[in-house]
Amino acid sequence: MEATVALGGNPNSGKTTLFNGLTGSRQHVGNYPGVTVDKKEGIYAYNGYKMHIVDLPGTYSLTAYSEEEVVARDFLVSEKPEVTIDIVDASNLERNLYLTVQLLELGVPSCVALNMMDVAKNRGIEIDTKKLSDLLAVPVLPVIARTGQGRQELMDSAAEVAKTKQKQEPLEISYGQDLDGVIRQMQDDIEKNRFMTECYPSRWIAIKYLENDEQILKKGQEANPSLAARLEKKVEKISHHLQRTLDTYPEAMIADYRYGYISSLLRQDDVFHQKYDKNRLYVSDKIDRVLTNRFMGPIIMLLILMGLYHFTFTYSETPVGWTENFFGWLADTVSANLPDGLLQSLIVSGIIDGVGGVMGFAPLIMFMFFGIALLEDSGYLARVAFMLDRVFKMFGLHGSSVMAYIVSGGIAGGCAVPGVMATRTLRSPRERLATLLTAPFMNCGAKLPVFALLIAAFFSENEAMMMFILTLIAWGGALIVAKILRLTIIKGEATPFVMELPPYRLPTFKGLMIHTWELTWQYIKKAGTIILGISVLLWAMMTFPGLPESETEKFEGKREAVKAAVSGSVVQELEFADQDTQLSLDALALTQQLSEIDAQESETALRYSAAGRIGTALESVTKLAGFDWRTNIALVGGFAAKEVVVSTLGTAYSLGEVDPEEYTSLAQRLAASPNWNPLVAISLMIFTVFYAPCFVAVVCIAKEAGSWKWGAFSMIFNTALAFGLSVLVFQIGSLI
Amino acid sequence: MNRLTMRHMQDNQSGTISAVKVGGELGRRIRDMGLVPGTEIMVQGRAPLYDPVALRVRGFTLTLRNNEANHIEVEVS
Structure with missing residues (x-):
């Protein structure tokens, strides 16, 4: 038999443990459309059942205040799972039943899993599941999700509900004389006009109006504006009345009565019995001390x-x-x-x-x-x-x-x-x-390597x-x-x-x-796919356009000139040497000269590339913060990962690629450069702290915030902030 | 019987909620967690900087900020 089963319950009720126990590794995580709430789904296969299990977000209630609650509610109403398993912490029954009652009022076919029976028992709590089941008119099954005890019976019972119950009669709770009267009137109007009744029970809609539920109010205005206005008017009137006579609001009264209903339910026929004082402190509370x-x-x-x-x-x-x-x-x-x-x-x-x-x-x-x-x-x-x-x-x-x-x-x-x-x-x-x-x-x-470099160059004492x-x-x-x-x-x-x-x-x-x-x-x-794309893009920015032929020829010419200056045997020695050969002094000198030329070529190429041009073009602006074009390019490179600032600075200063961990020569170079002084270093450190996060972080920000808008924001805002602070520091510092 | 806001209760003091004077999201959250008139509560303690406050209610521990506790009136003996 196949069915969709929703798992609902309070946070910390053991819902995830039960979900993991049922689905094991046969689960995957997705998103509910349009929100950042995780949607966990899995398959439970046992004894001829194949159940598609959806773990709803853990909530205490079913209002429209949080994304999680709206998501849970919408899923139940629009996807109509065959059965909803409501996980209830038996050691914390009253509060957990608050959600149960709301699920039952919504009229979803459900089945209650009374979890943590072992903990409850240790706390001296006895629950008559049979009587509780009769009173709620849904199956109630004791389970211990951690050990898996009672799981099969629970799923048997859920399967039974899925098979036999097409519809669950919504639970009706009395909300006191004042409200009950209004609810009945509203219900009549709602039923007569078939006002959203294909989705929700009529009484439930009336209650949501009294609770000022934003989502339902909005839907109502779209479905039938005149009726919606009529209902809102009624709510306004009764609100006034309650405020005047009892100094309370309808939604407060509804919550009071729901909890009142739960308390009286548990008192009936000894459904619930607790040996000790319910606020007695347990081991957990002693740890908290x-x-x-x-x-x-x-x-x-x-x-x-x-x-x-x-x-x-x-x-x-x-x-x-x-x-x-x-x-x-x-x-x-x-x-x-x-x-x-x-x-x-x-x-x-x-x-x-x-x-x-x-x-x-x-x-x-x-x-x-x-x-x-x-x-x-x-x-x-x-x-x-x-x-x-x-x-x-x-x-x-x-x-x-x-x-x-x-x-x-x-x-x-x-x-x-x-x-x-x-x-x-x-x-x-x-x-x-x-x-x-x-x-x-x-x-x-x-x-840290960026800071280490600058500190080593200018503040090595502190x-x-x-x-x-x-x-x-x-x-x-x-x-x-x-x-x-x-x-x-x-x-x-x-x-x-x-x-x-x-x-x-x-x-x-x-x-x-x-x-x-x-x-x-x-x-x-x-992150993987997007990051790969950006990485290639950054690479292209620092590579293209390549040096024109005339330029590369110039460097080639220099190399030839250097080689021509030494005897032919030295050049030959270099050509045939592999890594382990001990080179003669002349050959070493030649390698040194050649690699210097290579480094100069890299510097020229970097300056010629798109990133280099951006850096050079920005120089007139970034001068305000004390950064020259080399620093600019390095900061562009730092968008890939902040430590790249160090290696790019190395290339820009014709030192070849600098290992971020080995920055001594670069530090000496900076300390000696006329473009640099401690103030520039401070300005750059401030900039490094605040400017755009590396793109891996930007991708994560966009994913976690649920919109690329925030990814873009963090790049632009952070860079602007960093620049502002650096200019401030540099300009004030220059005055002193 | 003495009426005071929850914020002004001492550690380990018990009482019965007499009113929750706030609506909107905060009021809803407070009521959802079972803090409705007639409920017995006990102040379990406060965070190191004296805010938020931890209470014992319906057999579990709930924490709320002092400015949230301001809206809750409690009768203490």
């Missing part, structure tokens, strides 16, 4: 966050090294087997470097997500948000923003790519956007001090810009914080692995 303690809490948090950071960036070094070595080897092999020229250059510098760049991040992302999944699934992440919210709130952010900042390089040396992806743990849309747009200001590992100041600048800048964004383009009141602190739980290994793999794969798949 330490972990969120005023003094110990922040210290332990700091240690845990440092530990996560250490774990991510230290242990991922080895696999990152493997991928780098592999792509290095691939590049060498291709170089050795293809003749020098454009094709070789395209494949090595454009394609292999591009793909290598994407794959190089993959192990890092994998480790980071494993670490975050561990913190999230165990429940600790909610505590971090709880402890730090006061600070982040001041800047229009959320306590959870800290994860993205730290991973991006809040502790110098992170990476904005996993940092931007880490904002997924944030459920508040405006706060999330502000976080992911500002996280790239943090000093990622790729900015290395540690300079790095510390740069870290402070990054944090201060990110927080202030976040605040500015929240006051301007991402304006809006703070999203309510109201957050559950779930009990600490030991995460399941399987769950962690699935979670980690899912996100890593999404990154590779989504």
Whole structure:
């Protein structure tokens, strides 16, 4: 038998665990159309069933306030799954039933999975599932999702519902005399005019009108404007009445009655029995006494966050090294087997470097997500948000923003790519956007070689001090810009914080692995193709147009002249020498001269290329910040990855390609150059902190924010901001 | 019986919610989590910087910011 089964439930109710248990590896993640909410689907095959399982986003309610809730509701209404399994945490029954009641009011054929029966039992909770099932008029099945106990019975029962129930009679709750009367009148009007009744039950529509549900109000105005106006009028009238007589609103009253209904349901015939006081503290709460303690809490948090950071960036070094070595080897092999020229250059510098760049991040992302999944699934992440919210709130952010900042390089040396992806743990849309747009200001590992170069050249005495100041600048800048964004383009009141602190739980290994793999794969798949394209584009910008023949001939002429100046035997010695041959002094001198000419040619070629022309053309403007054309080209190259600034500067200063780790000669060159001084270095460091994120990060920003608009914004805004700050620093510095 | 806003409750103090005086998204979120009149709550503690506040309600722990707790009136004995 085939059927579509939706999985609904509160966050932390064990929904994902059940989903993983049912589908195992037969699952994939997509997106609901038009929103950034993940859509997880999978297949459950057992005993002749083939069920297509859709994991709805975890929600506490079915209002229209958050994307998740709208998505869940729309899926149930428009896709009409044959059965909806509502996962309910038995150890937290009252609140979980709040969603159940709303599902039943919507009249979707459903079946309740009473999860965590073991935890409930330990807490002295006894639930009569049979009676609960009778009262709710849907099957109620006890399960333990972690161990898989009760899973088969649950699916048997779901299959039964799918097979037999075409329609579920919507649950009717009394909302008190005042509201019930109005609801009945509205219902009559709705039914008479068949007002959206093909999608929703009539009573449900009336209730949503009373709740001021934006989505339904809007749909209503489109479907039948005059009836919609009539209904809105009724709501207005009763609202007035309630405000005057009871000092309350209809939507408040509806919530009160729903909870009242649940309480009375559980009191009936001993459906629910709890031996201990319900607010008694459990092990989890005792752990919290330490972990969120005023003094110990922040210290332990700091240690845990440092530990996560250490774990991510230290242990991922080895696999990152493997991928780098592999792509290095691939590049060498291709170089050795293809003749020098454009094709070789395209494949090595454009394609292999591009793909290598994407794959190089993959192990890092994998480790980071494993670490975050561990913190999230165990429940600790909610505590971090709880402890730090006061600070982040001041800047229009959320306590959870800290994860993205730290991973991006809040502790110098992170990476904005996993940092931007880490904002997924944030459920508040405006706060999330502000976080992911500002996280790239943090000093990622790729900015460090640039700083190291400039510090070595101009501030070699105050290395540690300079790095510390740069870290402070990054944090201060990110927080202030976040605040500015929240006051301007991402304006809006703070999203309510109201957050559950779930009990600490030991995460399941399987769950962690699935979670980690899912996100890593999404990154590779989504980012990979686009990044490859941009990488080739950047390569082309720095290669084309090539030097005209007259120019290359000039360099060829120089080479010939140098060779002619020495005796023929030396030239021959060079031609026949391989890597291991010990060269004579004359031959060494010749190689030196030849490579200098090569470097000069590269410099000329770079200046002649599209990127070089942009750099040169911009010089008149960038002079304001103290940058010459060489710096400009290097910064264009830095869009590929920030450390490329160092190697491109090397080429621009005719030093050939400079390894970012080996920058001494370049530092000496800069220190000696008349175009450079400490002020220029400071200006460039400021610029490097703030300017456009590397394109891998830009692609991630666009993906996570759900629109290319934000990717473009981060490039343009950040560069403009960086330039403004650099000009400010340079001009003020020049005056002093 | 004494009426005060949740913000002004002491740590470990218990009480019964008498009114939630806010509508819109915040009001909805607060009610969705089970903070409706008649509900018993206990203040479990506060974050290191005294905001947000953590409560025990209906057997689970809920946190809200002080400015959100301002809208909730509680009767304490």
